[in-house]
Amino acid sequence: MIVLIVATVVLLVWGVRQLEPRMAFFPFSGEDVTPRQFGVDFVGHTLDTADGERLRAWHIPRADAVAQVVYFHGNGGNLSIWADVLVGLWRERLDVVAVDYRGYGVSSGTPTEQGLYRDVDATIAYVDAELRRGDLPLIYWGRSLGTAMAGYAATRGRPDAIVLEAGFPSVRSLFDRNPVMLVLSAFSTYRFATAEWMAGVTTPTLVIHGDRDSVIPYRLGQRLYETLPGPKRFVTIPGGDHNDPAPADAPLYWGAVREFIASLDRRSFHLR
Numbered sequence: 358m359i360v361l362i363v364a365t366v367v368l369l370v371w372g373v374r375q376l377e378p379r380m381a382f383f384p385f386s387g388e389d390v391t392p393r394q395f396g397v398d399f400v401g402h403t404l405d406t407a408d409g410e411r412l413r414a415w416h417i418p419r420a421d422a423v424a425q426v427v428y429f430h431g432n433g434g435n436l437s438i439w440a441d442v443l444v445g446l447w448r449e450r451l452d453v454v455a456v457d458y459r460g461y462g463v464s465s466g467t468p469t470e471q472g473l474y475r476d477v478d479a480t481i482a483y484v485d486a487e488l489r490r491g492d493l494p495l496i497y498w499g500r501s502l503g504t505a506m507a508g509y510a511a512t513r514g515r516p517d518a519i520v521l522e523a524g525f526p527s528v529r530s531l532f533d534r535n536p537v538m539l540v541l542s543a544f545s546t547y548r549f550a551t552a553e554w555m556a557g558v559t560t561p562t563l564v565i566h567g568d569r570d571s572v573i574p575y576r577l578g579q580r581l582y583e584t585l586p587g588p589k590r591f592v593t594i595p596g597g598d599h600n601d602p603a604p605a606d607a608p609l610y611w612g613a614v615r616e617f618i619a620s621l622d623r624r625s626f627h628l629r
Contacts, residue, residue, distance in 0.1 A: 381432060381468075381470070381502075381528075381547055381549075382432050382460065382468040383432055383433040383434070384433075384434075384435060384458075384460045384461040384462075384468060385433075385434050385435040385437070385438055385461070385462070386435070386461075386462065386463070387435070387437065387462065387463065388413065388435065388436060388437050388462050388463050389437050390437040390438075390440045391415070391436075391437065391440060392415070392417055392440055392443065392444050392447070394440070395440065395441065395444045397417060397444050397447055398417075398418075399415050399416060399417045399418075400415070400416045400418065401413065401414070401415060401416075402414040402415070402416060402483070402487075402488075404456065404476075404479045404480060404483045405479065406459070406475045406476060406478070406479040407475055407478065407479065408472070408475055410459045410464065410465045410466040410472070410475070410476070411464065411465045412456050412457060412458070412459065412464040412465075412476055412479060412480070413436065413456070413457045413462050413463045413464050414454060414455065414456040414457070414480065414483070415436055415443065415453075415454070415455050415456075416452075416453070416454050416488055417443060417444070417446075417447045417452070417453040417454075417455075418452055419447055419450060419451065419452045419453075421450060422450050422451055422452035422490070422493055423450045423451065423493070423618055424451055424452070424493050424494045424495075424496050424518075424618050424621075425451070425452040425453075425454070425488075425489070425490050425493045425494070425495050425496065426446055426451045426452065426453050426454070426496045426497075426498050426520075427454045427455075427480065427481065427484055427495070427496070427497050427498065427510070427516075428443060428446065428453060428454065428455040428498045428499075428500075428503070429455075429456075429477070429480075429497070429498065429499040429500070429503030429504075429506035429507050429510070430442075430455065430457075430500060430501075430503050431500050431501035431502050431503055431523075432501065432502040434461075435457050435461045435462035436455060436456075436457045436461075436462050437462065439455065441602055441603075442500075442602065443455050445603065446498075449611055449614065449615070451496075452490060452493060454480075454484055454488055456476065456480045458472075458473050458476045459472050459473070459475075459476055464476075470546070470547045470548065470549060473506060474506075474509055476506075477506050477509055477510045477513070478513060480510070481497075481510050481513055481514040485514065494517035494518055494618065494621045495514075495515075495516045495517050495518075496516060496517065496518045496519065496520060496618075497510045497511055497514070497516040497518075497519050497520075498519075498520040498522070499519075499520070499521055499522065499524065499551075500522040500523055500524075501522070501523045501524065501572070501573060501599065502549060504521040504522065504523070504524030504525070504551045504581070505524075505549040505550065505551045505554065507519055507520070507521060508521070508550075508551045508552075508553075508554030508555045508558070509554045511554065511555065511558045511560055512554055512557065512558065516560055517560070517561075517621055518560060518561045518562070518563070518617065518618070518621055519555075519558070519560050519561070519562045519563070520562070520563045520564075520565065520614070520617075521551070521555075521562060521563070521564045521565070521581065522564075522565040522566070523565070523566055523567065523570060523572075523573050523578065523599055524551055524564070524566070524573065524577075524578060524581050525549075525551060525573050525577040525578070525580075525581060526550070526551055526552035526577065526580050526581045526584060527548055527549060527550040527551065527552060527553070528547055528548060528549040528550075529548075530577055530580065531573070531577070551581060552580075552581055552584040555581075555584065555585055555586075556584065556586065557586070558585075558586070558587060559586055559587035559588070560587055561587060561588040561589070561617070561620070561621065562585050562587060562588070562589045562590075563589070563590050563592065563613065563614070563617045564578060564581065564582045564585070564589065564590070564591045564592070565578075565592050565594060565610065565613065566578030566579070566591075566592075566593060566594065566597070567593075567594040567595075567596065567597020567598055567599065567601065567605060568593050568594065568595055568596070568597065569596050569597060569598050569605075570597065570598055570599045571598055571599055572598075572599035572600070573599055575593075578591075579591070590613070590617065592609070592610070592613040594606050594609060594610055595609075597610075
């Protein structure tokens with residue numbers, strides 16, 4: 358019986374760890390759509406990670422920007438898939454930097470949780486050294502899986518503000534109402550612990566979540582918000598789903614973003 362139990366556990370660990378990358382990441386290769394298809398100019402950059410990967414990044418500059426955003430996208434697609442979202446930010450007078458994680462778009466490598474953190478390290482180092490605008494507040498903006506990346510980034514860099522959109526406290530929290538998946542997740546190495554990364558971060562944070570989110574339940578966005586120790590605001594988007602290309606309630610969404618940016622203390626920007 359003991360041998361059978363041990364063998365079962367070993368098999369479960371092996372199976373879960375074989376499947377976890379396939380369940381966590383859904384990358385698209387290539388770069389067939391850029392901001393230029395939307396009539397917006399951009400500059401492409403190549404970032405080198407500490408472990409030898411080369412990442413594709415876009416900078417969508419705006420001379421009259423009110424803030425600079427480093428955007429960490431979700432677990433699906435690539436920069437081309439997210440181009441309309443990034444252009445939407447630019448149209449709101451935001452200077453935007455976004456990167457494709459390893460294995461996404463034309464970035465090299467294969468995605469893993471630890472690998473994505475190395476990608477974040479490379480991104481914030483490059484922004485600080487090459488793209489940082491000292492006249493603007495710096496915002497780390499994460500969406501979905503990208504909220505874990507933004508939370509991690511906030512422990513490594515010094516943003517002036519953070520936006521967490523459609524996020525979750527940790528990957529295990531996604532299975533809180535599925536006992537089988539909750540047990541299996543105990544054998545996974547993946548954590549994506551947004552709440553843990555944010556536990557020591559007191560940077561002003563805006564949390565946005567749609568109340569019809571069919572991927573990351575609304576309650577998880579609320580739970581993440583409750584854990585945040587610093588100044589914070591929670592905004593509910595009525596009718597908002599997880600993969601909406603544009604906000605379900607655009608006036609409410611963009612109004613909240615504008616108010617949040619306007620509330621930042623311009624005397625305390627973390628200049629490099």
